[in-house]
Amino acid sequence: MVSLSDYLILAAVLFAIGIVGVFLNRKNLVVLLMAIEIILLAVSMNFLAFSHFLWGASGQVFVFFILTVAAAESAIGLAILIVLFRNRHTINVDDLDTLKG
């Protein structure tokens, strides 16, 4: 039988893959957004696993909201990416230093 810890370990490994994606592709903005999607998927997996094993549908409602916010986030992120590419002709994170923060 599949236990709760199996799902939690799977989500942990998925989360780590997302973090490594942020580390490795720190110049490519598109792959950065995709790594964030992987991280959110791992979090949703945790919510659903607990919801299934602890008998409560509230975890599924939370995953519903995570999906909503993630869709909005990626839509706005891609829109910003398009505007950025139109103005600067690059999506390299290192070139985005206009603000000199």
Next chain:
Amino acid sequence: MTFESLIFYCFSALLLWSAAMVVVIRNPIKAVLFLVLAFVSAACLWMLLEAEFLAIVLVLVYVGAVMVLFLFVVMMIDVNLAVLRQGFTDYLVLGGVVAILMVAEIVIAVGPAHFGLHMVPAPAALGAHYSNTRVLGELLYTVYVYPFEIAAVILLVAIVAAIALTMRRRPDTKHQDPAQQVNVRAQDRVRLIKMPSEPKG
């Protein structure tokens, strides 16, 4: 090994492999396609967790809409991959160490000693009359109706922001201005000129 564990391990392996390919593959279009594969495998695992509605929503909304959006954007912009891949191997070691440490820590916390089957027994399978969509809908429209409305507003803000950010008026395109069309008056357009009639020659 039961059939359920067989399905779990197959789709987990597929999910982890495709997620790893997303972050290491060179071509961004292939990365998006691997992300689609990862989402579909995750949807199958969510089916195993008896979250049928969310599994279908993940395929329809995520794979159907968001990933297609990603694909469009990746194909629209042509990026110089050689520049973007600089420093990839430099951070591989650091990222790998961080990932291994993080997974080890989480596994110590959530391993079988704390969340195994003897601590959290597997729930009994739900009957055929049980509807996941119905339960979720009843929760969303009663207990969580206020967050649900806020989620709707967030989506609206996302639509407006995405359109406002990317829309631009190009001067060479032909377009109508409805305000001007409504405000036009007959005397601005038609000019009546009195002319004396010419005598018959």
